[in-house]
Amino acid sequence: MAKKTRTKKLIIGNWKMNPENLLQAKEIFLGIRKTARDLTRVQTVMCPPFVYISELNKLFHRERIALGAQDSFYEDTGSFTGQISPIMLKNVGATYVIIGHSERRALGETNELINKKVTKALRDGFRVVLCIGEKDRDSHGAYLEFLKTQLKECLAKLQKKDIEKLVIAYEPIWAIGKTDKEAMQPPQIYEMTIFIKKVLTDMFGNETAVAVPLLYGGSVSSKISNQILVEGQVNGLLVGKQSLNPEDFSLILKNANEI
Ligand code: PGA
Numbered sequence: 001m002a003k004k005t006r007t008k009k010l011i012i013g014n015w016k017m018n019p020e021n022l023l024q025a026k027e028i029f030l031g032i033r034k035t036a037r038d039l040t041r042v043q044t045v046m047c048p049p050f051v052y053i054s055e056l057n058k059l060f061h062r063e064r065i066a067l068g069a070q071d072s073f074y075e076d077t078g079s080f081t082g083q084i085s086p087i088m089l090k091n092v093g094a095t096y097v098i099i100g101h102s103e104r105r106a107l108g109e110t111n112e113l114i115n116k117k118v119t120k121a122l123r124d125g126f127r128v129v130l131c132i133g134e135k136d137r138d139s140h141g142a143y144l145e146f147l148k149t150q151l152k153e154c155l156a157k158l159q160k161k162d163i164e165k166l167v168i169a170y171e172p173i174w175a176i177g178k179t180d181k182e183a184m185q186p187p188q189i190y191e192m193t194i195f196i197k198k199v200l201t202d203m204f205g206n207e208t209a210v211a212v213p214l215l216y217g218g219s220v221s222s223k224i225s226n227q228i229l230v231e232g233q234v235n236g237l238l239v240g241k242q243s244l245n246p247e248d249f250s251l252i253l254k255n256a257n258e259i
Helices: 023-037 050-057 086-091 112-122 142-154 186-205 206-211 225-231 248-257
Strands: 008-014 042-047 065-069 094-099 127-130 167-169 214-217 236-239
Touching: 008 094, 008 214, 008 248, 023 042, 023 050, 023 065, 023 248, 042 094, 042 248, 050 065, 065 127, 086 094, 094 112, 112 142, 127 142, 142 186, 167 186, 167 236, 186 206, 186 214, 186 225, 225 236, 225 248, 236 248
Parallel strands: 008 042, 008 236, 042 065, 065 094, 094 127, 127 167, 167 214, 214 236
Antiparallel strands: none
16 A cells, blocks of 8 residues: 655646636636635646636635646747737736646647746746646557657756746546546556656656656546555646536545545
């Protein structure tokens, strides 16, 4: 049995491009807030679409919940149609930002672009959740090289002091948006935890690598969330679909609070 950790679990809800309107967004948010604000061992973060952040920010006063965005750009202001900068997000109440999600990578984001975004958001004081993950698995370990390259290129030129607020979310693409039976199994997640920490150690030294929280994401549900946290030895979860369901997401939070 894995040993208990004393640090808070970091549970992040990625709402993706949902829901359709602000009323629904408020309902989901308030449904989750009821549970999240009483939990002392869990830091809850909700990442709604940009357009809801400012309104949702009015509904809470940092009651153990933080708001995050699903992307940010690498400049403050300027002629970049459609982009949103970290400073704008900070001004509407976001303190976390997800960068490099596989669904954005699928739209064309490269490691180089992600590196610029990560660097900027970290320098602007955000807790940056950098997503990495392989598309599929092979029998000779090419996916491990792929992950190593993602980490090296997405964190290129960053120093130890820059990554104090970095969080890594490991999300194997083949396990995203499936059923909980198709989520990655906890022993495999544990293997990946060791691998990712090793790559980070080689890049930034052991002390820094150990301090970077590592999350798992990909078809997490309340049925398997604690098993993933305990046996997978991760510091938290990045939850997609289930984070839009206040009952299920609250259960994930409550269960994590018991660990
Ligand atoms: P999922 O999404 O929980 O719906 O698989 C996770 C993610 O893409 O962040």
